[in-house]
Amino acid sequence: MAEKKKKFMQGNEACSEGAIYAGCRFYAGYPITPSTEIAETLSVRLPKFGGVFMQMEDEIASICAIVGASLGGAKSLTATSGPGFSLMQEGIGFACITEVPCVIVNVMRSGPSTGFPTGPSQSDVMQAKWGTHGDHPAIALTPASVQEIMYETIRAFNLSELYRTPVIILYDEIIGHMREAIALPEPDEIEVVERKKPSCKPEEYKPYASNNGDIAPLAVYGEGYRFHVTGLYHAEDGFPTNNTKLIGEANERIVNKVNKNIDKICINEEFYLDDAEIGVVAYGVSSKSAKFAVKEMRKKGIKAGLLRPKTIWPFPYKAVNKLAKQVKAILVPEMNLGQVYYEVERASRGQCEVKGIFKVDTEAIHPKKIMEEIEKFT
Amino acid sequence: MKIAEDLSRVEETEKGDDLPNIVINETYCKGCGICIDFCPTDVLEMRGNLVAVKNLEACTKCQLCDLRCPDFAIQVF
Amino acid sequence: METAATPKKTKKAKQTPFDYSKYIRGGKLPHIWCPGCGHGIVLKSLLRAIDTTGRSNNDFALVSGIGCSSRTPGYVDFNTLHTLHGRALAYATGLKMAKPNLKVIVTTGDGDALAIGGNHFIHTCRRNIDMVIMVYNNYIYGMTSGQFSPTTAQGMIATTSRYGNIESPFDVCKMAEASGATFVARGTAYHYGELEKILYEAIMHKGTAVIDIIDSCPTYYGRFNKFKTPSEMMEKIEKEGTIPLKQAAGLPPEKLQGKLIRGIIYKKERPEYTSEYAKLVEKAGGKSK
Structure with missing residues (x-):
């Protein structure tokens, strides 16, 4: 059996490759740590495909330019981080109400404001849902590995074209800068959704x-x-x-x-959930720690399990509610002071205890911390 | 002759072949008076809130009224 | 080019009136602009200029931001995009890059282009991307009912400058030229024929073309600043307040005081962005569109 072609690359590079695979032919962005490698990679890669790379004057121009390009028929992407994501909010709302497909990557860093630019965080989850004013649709994906960043970037473009709405990819600085050997998909291996064009007069x-x-x-x-x-x-x-x-x-x-x-947009990974008595709901980098913790607990005979949403918006209420029925407690480790935690609490409807494990010192949540918390419920 | 598809209430002043036609679309006219003030031969006047033809004989078909009308409301031919 | 015709005792039509219906979307008139607002005159000049190019409606995209001027695209039968306040140029840039064959025309106002959109304005000029930027300059924020704008002259009254404006205004043309635009012109709604000619030249120009269009807002700017009628505003601000480039050339500075220069003020050939980008694609080994 032929070995899959593997390449060693960074999360941000994987995002760029995923975008190109998905047919992205327009990128506009403004340099910002820790997302800049996406711009750097695409400035080299896109012209090779006849695509456009533009470095704009700011993030506001970037989000507006990708919507303009999308109306010109190009699948379009921008990438940014906290402060830039704040600047883009009005433009995201415009894409929502005008129903123009586009993809926005937010490599989350510590905030508010300039915060700690090189420090990871997961504190923009609620902004991805409620950042722009007015009631609007929100789709946000939360990949948890370099390989998954590539796949989820392709899925983001597909969802965006399918539902004619902006799609946000949220991952943190750690995965963005992490290097892993990833499999590059062959052409036609992964479905790529093309825009439906009108056939009427x-x-x-x-x-x-x-x-x-x-x-x-x-x-x-x-x-x-x-x-x-x-x-x-x-x-x-x-x-x-x-x-x-x-x-x-x-x-x-x-x-x-x-x-x-x-049901079509939400995708979750379930890890040891079948007989779990203690659940962990985690996404992005925190889910890596959580997975490790669950594995260690299982070695000790403790029935822990992990529910990992790959789609954070719309939130997988059904899956979390089902889990709440089954377990004594759900732990929510995240690198913020409680965002997804409240959604889990809402979805659980008092059926089990929900406890957050929060951390905002820009260091990842250690598996040990999650293990300790799991053990408290045994 | 039409300005747009929904041209309505067209008031046409036709008094023989040698005289100009001035068409005023009363739905579009907002009565700003620009056409009256810039008419070199004092052809137009305000009637109520809208512009109307006062002295068709004086019209030279210079079309200044049309060209300076912000509302697509008057044409001369 | 002064187009005011001298009255002649001839009853013959000089020409049949221009038929705007090819460009106006059915059922969209009357427009929302106030009685006496010059925007409609500017729009008509634009449509005649577009007609002269002989190109199809499909070839044009009209992009705008927010404000009175930005309502222009909704009335006309082109590819039209009405966007966010100040951001029209960014949307237009993205669209132009995705569809380089589209002739992109941006209709914007003094507030939209120079205050909230000032950054995009200077950077669009700097790139010299092929685009026509029409700044409907009426010295006021009309849509929000009359606040002073970045082009309001000192001492003028607005709802937010009741004691007289203390800020210095921008000169749109100087700003455009300094930022790198390769076609810079000024016209007025009063000089509709000259404006039409300028707009035609701007459309034919390859590069960023900025036209400062002096225009009147009788409802707010006129009322606050004691202009009695729309035509009085046009006479005083647009006619008497401006002077053609050729005429200005021979006059001493004191004679030019308080007057804005009209006409094509600056024109230069400089590499244009979409062409440069096509070269970059070739350099990278990619296939250009």
């Missing part, structure tokens, strides 16, 4: 038609469909409306695109 095209829940195809500018895109609430034809009924329907529709497809 241009004069009949309705870029925001509700189509009984099916998402309307998105035409490309300059190809005969002269449609209008606006950040104002708009009717099915894309033009601004003051009709309160249409406004309400449009807002619900963009949110429901994600809410009604939670």
Whole structure:
């Protein structure tokens, strides 16, 4: 059996390779630690594919440029970190309401403000959901290894095209800068979703038609469909409306695109969950420690198990609720002062104890700490 | 002749072939008075809140009213 | 080029009126602009300039930010994009790079382009990316009902400068030229024909073209600053307040005081961004679009 082609690379590089595999042909970004390697890699790689790399004047310009490029038909990406992610929020909201596919990578670092730029954290999870104003859809993926960054980047582009909405990839500085030998997928090995284009006559095209829940195809500018895109609430034809009924329907529709497809969007890894009596819900780098801890506990005969969401938004409420029914307690280790913890508590509905293991000193949570906490429940 | 598809309430002043036609779209006209003030031969006037033709005979078809109308509301031919 | 016609006693039509219906989206007029607002005049000049190019509606993209001027794209039958306050140029840049064959025209205002969007403005000019930037400059934030803007002259009244504005205004053209734009011009709504010609030249130019379009906001700027009618504003600000480039050339500085120079002020050939990028792709061994 032929060995898979393996390459030693960094998380941020894996993200770039995943983007190219997914068909990304436009990147706009602004240098910021610890995400800069994505820009550096793509500045070399994209031109080789005829793609565009642009270093913009700031992160606001970056998010806006990728939405503009996406309307020009290019699958588009930007990457940033905490402060830049804050600057991008208005632009993310614009992509939500105008339903323009794009992917945003946030390599999480310590905050608020400049914080500790080279220090990892997981403290932007809630910002990924609620960062931009107004009710809006949110999809955020939380890969936990270099290999997974590549796969999840491809999935991010697919989800973005499928649901016509921005998708956020959240990982922390540790995985972003970690180096692992990863398998590079062959062409056609992984499904790549291409944008659905309209087939109707241009004069009949309705870029925001509700189509009984099916998402309307998105035409490309300059190809005969002269449609209008606006950040104002708009009717099915894309033009601004003051009709309160249409406004309400449009807002619900963009949110429901994600809410009604939670089962398709949410992917979790389950590790020793079948007979678990103590659960751990962890994502990103903290899930690495958690996995190690669970393994060690099992060696001691303690029935611990791990639920690892690869999709953090929409949150896997069902899976967590099911786990809460089964276990005595759920532990939530995360590198913040409690974000996913509250979602787990909400999903558990009082069926078990939920305890957070929080750390914000920019050092990863040690497996020992998780083991100690698990043992308290035995 | 139409300015846009939904041109409505077109007031056409036709008084024979040798006289100009001035078409005022009352739906578009906002009565700003620019066309009246810049008309070199004092053809137009305000009637209520909208512009109207006062002295068609004086019109030279210079089209200044059309070219300076911000509202696509007046045409001369 | 002064287009004010002298009255002649001829009843013959000089020309049939321009038919805007090819470019105006059905059912979208009347527009939202106030009575006497010059934006409509500017738009008409733009549509005539576009018509002169003979290119298809499909070839143009109109991109805007937020504000009165930014409502332009909604009325016209092109590829149109109405974006965030100040960010039109960033969206336009992304779009242009993805579709280099599109002629991208940005309709923006003094607040949108120079205050919140000032950073994007200077950097877009610096890149010299092929794009037309129309700054509808009416010295005021109209959409939010009359606050002073980065081009409001000192001493003028706005809702946030009731005692007279104490800030110095930007000169859009100087700023554009200093930032690297390769086509810099000034026109007015009053001089609609000259503006049409400038806009045509700007569209044909390969590189960043900035046009400072002096325009009137009778509702706010006019009312606060004691202009009685829209036409009085046009006369005093746009006509008397400006002077053609050629005419200005022979005049001493004291005669030019308080007057803005009209016409194509600066034009230069310099490598354009999309062309340079295509070369970069070739250098990298990739296939260009």
